[in-house]
Amino acid sequence: MSGSSETLLGRVLIGFGMLLAAADLAVSASATQLLDIPSDPRLGSEVRALRSTFVNEELARYREKGQLGCVNYCRQVHRAFDRIKRAAVKQSAEAKRLTLVVVRDPGIDAWASATGHIFISESFILRHSLVEAEIAMALAHEVMHVLLAHEVFGMTLVKALNPVNRERPLETLYEDLESDLSMMMNLSSILKEQEHEADEGGLLLAALAGYAPRDQTRLLIKLKSNEKSGFNLTHPLALERIVRVNTLMPIAIKIRQRYGGQ
Numbered sequence: 001m002s003g004s005s006e007t008l009l010g011r012v013l014i015g016f017g018m019l020l021a022a023a024d025l026a027v028s029a030s031a032t033q034l035l036d037i038p039s040d041p042r043l044g045s046e047v048r049a050l051r052s053t054f055v056n057e058e059l060a061r062y063r064e065k066g067q068l069g070c071v072n073y074c075r076q077v078h079r080a081f082d083r084i085k086r087a088a089v090k091q092s093a094e095a096k097r098l099t100l101v102v103v104r105d106p107g108i109d110a111w112a113s114a115t116g117h118i119f120i121s122e123s124f125i126l127r128h129s130l131v132e133a134e135i136a137m138a139l140a141h142e143v144m145h146v147l148l149a150h151e152v153f154g155m156t157l158v159k160a161l162n163p164v165n166r167e168r169p170l171e172t173l174y175e176d177l178e179s180d181l182s183m184m185m186n187l188s189s190i191l192k193e194q195e196h197e198a199d200e201g202g203l204l205l206a207a208l209a210g211y212a213p214r215d216q217t218r219l220l221i222k223l224k225s226n227e228k229s230g231f232n233l234t235h236p237l238a239l240e241r242i243v244r245v246n247t248l249m250p251i252a253i254k255i256r257q258r259y260g261g262q
């Protein structure tokens with residue numbers, strides 16, 4: 001157990017089978033880690049280096065297309081991110097590297113890179129008419145993906161699913177993740193569980209940052225009303241997400257009442 005887990009959010013998450021990941025852990029400390037999959041100690045830094053290149057390419061691409069930076073929601077997005085980051089840094093030194101990237105791209109909602117970059121699109125905010133507490137939940141969800149080292153853990157599993165004695169570069173493992181349907185089906189339940197973990201941790205983190213849990217979760221209600229039918233291997237249905245976060249609602253409300261103003 002890392003020192004960083006001896007924090008309020010850490011203690012609550014431990015109760016739900018999760019721990020905040022220490023800075024250099026190669027895998028997340030989710031319940032799946034109980035499987036004791038051998039981890040590659042270099043994988044965390046390799047993933048971050050590769051993703052850093054990708055993030056820089058994305059930033060250059062958005063800059064070139066004139067889609068980088070906020071225009072319409074600057075105040076809400078920056079205030080939500082600043083409050084979430086401040087609460088997260090109190091929980092884990094890992095959160096110091098969180099960096100907000102606002103874009104105007106109708107093709108994305110929000111996503112997190114293992115480097116700590118949190119991307120959010122103003123198109124997503126506009127499409128769902130998100131208010132600050134809902135933006136906070138979206139950002140806190142992405143922050144939890146970073147703090148729980150979900151991406152590195154996912155790549156640990158992708159490596160494990162590759163044939164033995166077939167050492168392949170990390171780039172090609174990412175390509176597998178995009179193109180190999182059977183691999184995705186094998187990983188599906190774990191990836192969906194990571195989404196629930198990010199929701200649960202995010203709800204509590206945003207409560208610590210002062211956002212009322214019931215206001216935050218209107219995000220999920222909005223996502224549900226705009227959800228496309230069909231089959232998704234990586235994300236649970238919005239209704240399943242609502243059911244899971246609702247089980248945490250009483251404690252999230254108490255956490256916000258007791259600590260959310262600090």
Ligand SMILES: [Zn+2]
Pocket residue numbers: 141142145195198
């Ligand atoms: Zn997610």
